[in-house]
Amino acid sequence: MNEKKFSITIAGGGSTFTPGIILMLLDHMETFPIRRIKLYDNDAERQEKIAKACEILLRERFPEVQFSYTTDPAEAFPDTDFVMAHIRVGKYAMRELDEKIPLKYDVVGQETCGPGGIAYGMRSIGGVIEIIDYMEKYAPNAWMLNYSNPAAIVAEATTRLRPNAKIINICDMPIGIERSFASILGLKDRKEMICRYYGLNHFGWWTSITDKEGNDLMPQLKAYVKDNGYVVNTVDFQHKDPSWKDTYQKVKDVYALDPDTLPNTYLKYYLCQDYVVKHSDKNYTRANEVMNGREKEVFSAAKEIVEKGTAENCGFHVDNHASFIVDLARAIAFNTGERMLLIVRNDGAIANFDSDAMVEIPCIVGKNGPEPLSMGNIPTFQKGLMEQQVSVEKLVVEAWTEGSYQKLWQAITLSKTVPSGEVAKKILDDLYEVNKPYWPELK
Structure with missing residues (x-):
C-alpha cells in the first residue's frame, strides 16, 4: 500500500449522499488511504x-481515520488534499419549486x-464559487471534485x-447508464467496456462501446435498446422510483431519432417535451419522491445509528x-492515467464545435488533471442541439454575472423545453419571486 494518506473535505456534509461517499472511501482504503475526513456545510443542524452517524461508522470500521464536522471554512479547508463538493443551495424546498413552476405553464419541470435547471444554476453558481475561494485561501494545492x-x-x-481553479466537474449519470449497459451485455462491471461519448452534461450520446479486446458491443446494445430502452431486470433497477423507470423506458423513443448512437436519458426532456409534461403530476414531482423516499430513509438510518450507538447493519448504502x-x-x-468521462473545456476535442464550450467527453486523468481525448467532428443533428443548449448555459452565467433580467429571459426562451418568449417570461417572473433570497438582483 502506498504510504501517502489523504485528507478529504466533503462540502455539503449534510447531504444524503455523504454517507455513501464515506462508505466508498472506506471500501477503497487499500488503494486510496485516508487519514482524515472533514464535513463542511452551512446548515449545522x-x-x-x-x-454523528458517520462518526460512529468511522469509529467502528477505521478508528485511525480522524473525523470532524464544521460550519467554519477556516476549519474545513486547511490541510486538505481533495474537496468533494455536492452542495444544494436552497435544498429540496427550492427544487420542488424549480419543478412545479414550469409545469404550471405546461413546460418540463426538471431539476x-x-x-x-436554469433556476437551480442561478443558485448554485455563487455557492460553488464561494467554496473555490475558500480553497484558494486555505488549501491552494487541493483539487475540488465537483458534482454539484x-x-x-x-x-x-x-x-x-x-x-485557474483546480476544479474538475463531474456527473454520475453516465456511470449509472453504463452499469445498465453492462447488465444488458452480461458483463460483471462497466469497466470491462471502453466507451466513446460526447455532448454537454445531461445532453450527450455514446458513439462506440467495445470490450477490452476491441470487439464492437454496440449492435447487441442497440438491438436491446430499440425494444426496451435502458430497462434492465436487476434488483437495483426494480427499486428505482417510478419516474426513473419511465425515463429508462422512454429511451427507446429518443434512440429512434438517431439509431447510430445511444442517448443520455436526460435527452427525454428536450426531445419528448410534450410526453414529459403529459405524464407529469403537477402536484407531486420528482422532488416529492426524493423528500418522501431517499431523504427520509437516509436520515432515519442516521437517527437509528446514533440511538443504537452502532453502525452495524446500518441503512447506509454506497x-x-x-x-x-x-x-x-x-x-x-x-x-494512474485512467480513462474517465468528465466535463472539460472543448479546446478542439470536438473539432466542429465551440472551442470554449464545456463539453462532456472521455479524458485521461493523471496528477495534472484531465487530458481530453479527440472526438473528431460530430453530426449536424447533435451539433445543432448542442449549440442551442450551450448558448442557454452561457446566457445563464452572463445573467448571474451581470444581474441581467434580459439575458435570463433569453436563456429560458432559448431552452428547447420552452415554447415561446411569452411563456418564458411568465416562468421567469415566478421563479425570480421565489428565488430572491438566492439569486443576484436582476435589472
Whole structure:
C-alpha cells in the first residue's frame, strides 16, 4: 500500500449522499488511504444528524481515520488534499419549486433541464464559487471534485469566473447508464467496456462501446435498446422510483431519432417535451419522491445509528457517483492515467464545435488533471442541439454575472423545453419571486 494518506473535505456534509461517499472511501482504503475526513456545510443542524452517524461508522470500521464536522471554512479547508463538493443551495424546498413552476405553464419541470435547471444554476453558481475561494485561501494545492448540479452551468461559471481553479466537474449519470449497459451485455462491471461519448452534461450520446479486446458491443446494445430502452431486470433497477423507470423506458423513443448512437436519458426532456409534461403530476414531482423516499430513509438510518450507538447493519448504502469520485481522486493522487468521462473545456476535442464550450467527453486523468481525448467532428443533428443548449448555459452565467433580467429571459426562451418568449417570461417572473433570497438582483 502506498504510504501517502489523504485528507478529504466533503462540502455539503449534510447531504444524503455523504454517507455513501464515506462508505466508498472506506471500501477503497487499500488503494486510496485516508487519514482524515472533514464535513463542511452551512446548515449545522442538518449536517450534525448525518455527521454523528458517520462518526460512529468511522469509529467502528477505521478508528485511525480522524473525523470532524464544521460550519467554519477556516476549519474545513486547511490541510486538505481533495474537496468533494455536492452542495444544494436552497435544498429540496427550492427544487420542488424549480419543478412545479414550469409545469404550471405546461413546460418540463426538471431539476437540471429547462427552466428548473436554469433556476437551480442561478443558485448554485455563487455557492460553488464561494467554496473555490475558500480553497484558494486555505488549501491552494487541493483539487475540488465537483458534482454539484446543474453541472453544465456550474462548469461554465467556474471556467469563466475562476479559470485557474483546480476544479474538475463531474456527473454520475453516465456511470449509472453504463452499469445498465453492462447488465444488458452480461458483463460483471462497466469497466470491462471502453466507451466513446460526447455532448454537454445531461445532453450527450455514446458513439462506440467495445470490450477490452476491441470487439464492437454496440449492435447487441442497440438491438436491446430499440425494444426496451435502458430497462434492465436487476434488483437495483426494480427499486428505482417510478419516474426513473419511465425515463429508462422512454429511451427507446429518443434512440429512434438517431439509431447510430445511444442517448443520455436526460435527452427525454428536450426531445419528448410534450410526453414529459403529459405524464407529469403537477402536484407531486420528482422532488416529492426524493423528500418522501431517499431523504427520509437516509436520515432515519442516521437517527437509528446514533440511538443504537452502532453502525452495524446500518441503512447506509454506497451510491454510483461515490465510486466515480473515488476513482477520480485516486487517478489524480497516483497519476494512474485512467480513462474517465468528465466535463472539460472543448479546446478542439470536438473539432466542429465551440472551442470554449464545456463539453462532456472521455479524458485521461493523471496528477495534472484531465487530458481530453479527440472526438473528431460530430453530426449536424447533435451539433445543432448542442449549440442551442450551450448558448442557454452561457446566457445563464452572463445573467448571474451581470444581474441581467434580459439575458435570463433569453436563456429560458432559448431552452428547447420552452415554447415561446411569452411563456418564458411568465416562468421567469415566478421563479425570480421565489428565488430572491438566492439569486443576484436582476435589472
